[in-house]
Amino acid sequence: MWRMARPRKPLLSRNRIVEAAGALVDAEGLDAVSTRRLAAALGVSGPSLYNHFRTKDEILEAVADAVSARVDLSMFEGEGKGGGEGGNEGADAGGAGSGGDAGGGERDWRGALHAWAHSYRDALSDHPNIVPVLARGPGRRPAGLRLADAVFGAMTAAGWPPAQATRIGALMRYFILGSAVASFARGFVDDEAAYDPSDYPHLGQAHLLAERQREVDEGAFETGLTALLDGLALQYEALREKPST
Amino acid sequence: MWRMARPRKPLLSRNRIVEAAGALVDAEGLDAVSTRRLAAALGVSGPSLYNHFRTKDEILEAVADAVSARVDLSMFEGEGKGGGEGGNEGADAGGAGSGGDAGGGERDWRGALHAWAHSYRDALSDHPNIVPVLARGPGRRPAGLRLADAVFGAMTAAGWPPAQATRIGALMRYFILGSAVASFARGFVDDEAAYDPSDYPHLGQAHLLAERQREVDEGAFETGLTALLDGLALQYEALREKPST
């Protein structure tokens, strides 16, 4: 046995950094994350982080990616011919339900999209402060691409043409992220006195209350999701009737 | 006449500040806006800004509000019983068109929503860098509330129940802002080498290119908007048949 090098274990790792950053974001918000504060929480000195990430932004991207990775994708299973170690079974496979008047597409793409949308929104509402990071830019982080891939694969397997399958992944993402950003990406202001109701003839005073905002957000999400899926079902039917183009 | 006080005109005004801030955001991005840089662009010294705004964030909110104010609302006109000085006539009242299979709701709420969505998206794409500020939080800035009020007024006038009218305003906002944030709120990364195509079995190499991204974003926006409006038309029809609840 030659001489054992490797004196003591490294204090930091990418994983430990991402975990601490996520906790800090959750507890105190995006603005609270400075390299010095984060390093202090890890019992280490500021610049040490740069041995593991090239910029602070890369750390936040990794936190956002970890949240994306927690989104359930099991509802899309059954068609994938690709790799993966299949770790994503569990989660609440609860009330999918679907509408019913679409006639039951092959393998129920509609129900899968519905369940996925809710799983996605729930993951975001657990970590509202990271949503702005997650929303910006196209989904180019690993977990974001994995989401896009799963949706694309399931939609094409259900009979959607590839171009439409790509669009469905994108438009669902718009709606879900848009709802998350607008709903809980920012603390409510609630300084009602600043808004004069007489400026907005149709809106009642009630519209300005934070509590009411929560109701509206949830109702709007469900109404919008249903409309989106109903509208897509219409396109899907039209596709079955005249399969040209 | 008593002694004239008021020696010389103030150098700054809220308007001048918002204009300069908007130009800086457009030209160099959100991060380029520091109080010192902005003040310098106005030929003034850093802390002067605090005579007109309480925080830097308030300045950015005002910039975002100015962009919202540019969204065309003329397509919602004709039902408002409230105040307002009616300044919003002009703009491109171009290709509304509508789908046609909804049966022509009273005053064409569908066509109005379609035209509005495009006008909104266009306004955002003219100033992509401010979109993250505009998207976050519920629409509590004056222009944001004016938008919500116009949509609500037009939808109730068209026969939608108030609760649904509120939801429609919110869900349309989710989709439009979500699409804007995801599409052009952030420069494309485009370091293709960082992504291994074999990790995403269904996605081709082409999906990772920025140029293709633009196509996808536009197609997804139009497909999603159509689906949303088709789905809402379905709900509207159901409402006409059994006007209970």
Add this chain to the structure above:
DNA sequence: ACCTGAACACCGTTCAAGT
């Protein structure tokens, strides 16, 4: 009322130095 310079308490990131 509005603008200034100086100052406070921070930032992200680089770099030579240590082990």
Add this chain to the structure above:
DNA sequence: ACCTGAACACCGTTCAAGT
């Protein structure tokens, strides 16, 4: 290879002082 202290070039905001 990984961590450190010191340093650089910035921040947002406050405040006493000027006019």
